[in-house]
Amino acid sequence: MFVSAEIIAIVLSAVGLLLTLGGTMVAGFAWCVRRSDRVEERLGARIDGVEERLGARIDAVAADTTELKIAMARIEGPQRHLIVAAR
Template structure:
């Protein structure tokens, strides 16, 4: 079979164009993948650094807040205990006064004293 030189040149140039375009596209895709990997590595490092800083900061704030809450709790507990002691003392004093008042009222309202014996 006989192929003309022009046909052979056209087929050969078409194959060359397809190979050139394919190689260029493959190189471009490889460059994009390499670039994405570099950006991903950079972002991962940056995110890890920020995460470490935030974790440290949150732990510090948590420690400070825990200490402050414990101090407030202790202070309130002491104040509540003092108020409870005072109220208990006041209630006991009132109870004693009420008992004495009840006895006094009972003496006043008790049976009438007979100084004179009624005559027959």
């Protein structure tokens, strides 16, 4: 069986092209994964910071609400009786 040099060149070129395209696709996918991991880390840090600030604000509002409830209870509470000194 005789295979011409042109057929061998075409087959080798096709294999080389497929390997090149496959390697490029793998490298591109790896770059996308690596980049998304970096974005995820930065986004996670940013979300943690927002959660901490939000938690502090909620605690401050809770403290203000407690103080407001105490003040309202004092205003709406029973009337204070004046103690009048006997003459």
